[in-house]
Amino acid sequence: MSIYLAMIESSDDKSKFEQIYINYRQTMFYVANSILKDEHLAEDAVHQAFIKIIENLDKINEIKCPKTKGFIVIIVERTAIDIYRKRRRQYTIPFDEVIFGAEEMAAGADRSFEEVGNSSIAAAIAMLPINYSSAIKLKYSHGYTDKEIAKILSISEENVRKRIARGKKRLAKILEEMEINIYD
Known part of the structure; x- marks a missing residue:
C-alpha cells in the first residue's frame, strides 16, 4: 500500500485511499479473479485498478456507499477485461472459460x-x-x-x-x- 500512498500528495487523499483499499481490495480481487480465473493476473488487475482509482480519487466523495462500490467494481472489471483481451491475443483460450x-x-x-x-x-x-x-x-x-x-x-x-x-x-x-x- 505504501507504493500507492507515495503516488498521492495530500494527507486527506491518502486517508481516503487507505479506507478504499481496506474496504474494497477483497471485493476487487474477487471480481478480477471471476473474470480472469488466475490469481496472479487478478492481482495485476487489482493493482492497475488501484492506480486508476488514484487518478480518479477526486470523484469519490463517500467511501461506503453503493455509488463508490459500483464505481470501483466497474474500474476493476474493465481492467480485468483489458488484461483478458491482451492475454487472449497472446494465447488462445476458449471463451467459455471466462465468466463475466x-x-x-x-x-x-x-x-x-x-x-x-x-x-x-x-x-x-x-x-x-x-x-x-x-x-x-x-x-x-x-x-x-x-x-x-x-x-x-x-x-x-x-x-x-x-x-x-x-x-x-x-x-x-x-x-x-x-x-x-x-x-x-
Whole structure:
C-alpha cells in the first residue's frame, strides 16, 4: 500500500485511499479473479485498478456507499477485461472459460437501481454486454459526464456516446421482451 500512498500528495487523499483499499481490495480481487480465473493476473488487475482509482480519487466523495462500490467494481472489471483481451491475443483460450459475473454486477453495482424500485431495469442492464452496461451505469446510476466516463474506461467521448445510445436501444429491446413498459 505504501507504493500507492507515495503516488498521492495530500494527507486527506491518502486517508481516503487507505479506507478504499481496506474496504474494497477483497471485493476487487474477487471480481478480477471471476473474470480472469488466475490469481496472479487478478492481482495485476487489482493493482492497475488501484492506480486508476488514484487518478480518479477526486470523484469519490463517500467511501461506503453503493455509488463508490459500483464505481470501483466497474474500474476493476474493465481492467480485468483489458488484461483478458491482451492475454487472449497472446494465447488462445476458449471463451467459455471466462465468466463475466453478471450476477455479481446485478447484486453489487446495480444496487442503487434496486433501491429506487427498478429491479427489472437493473436485471435488464445486467443482461447488456459489459461495454454498454458499464457506460450506462456510470452515466445514469453514478452521474458521471461523458468526458469522465471516457477517462475511466480509456475510450473517446464519441465512443462513450455511441455505447450509451446503442446500450439504450438494446435495453429497450430487452425490456420489451420482458414485457416491461418503462413509460407507465
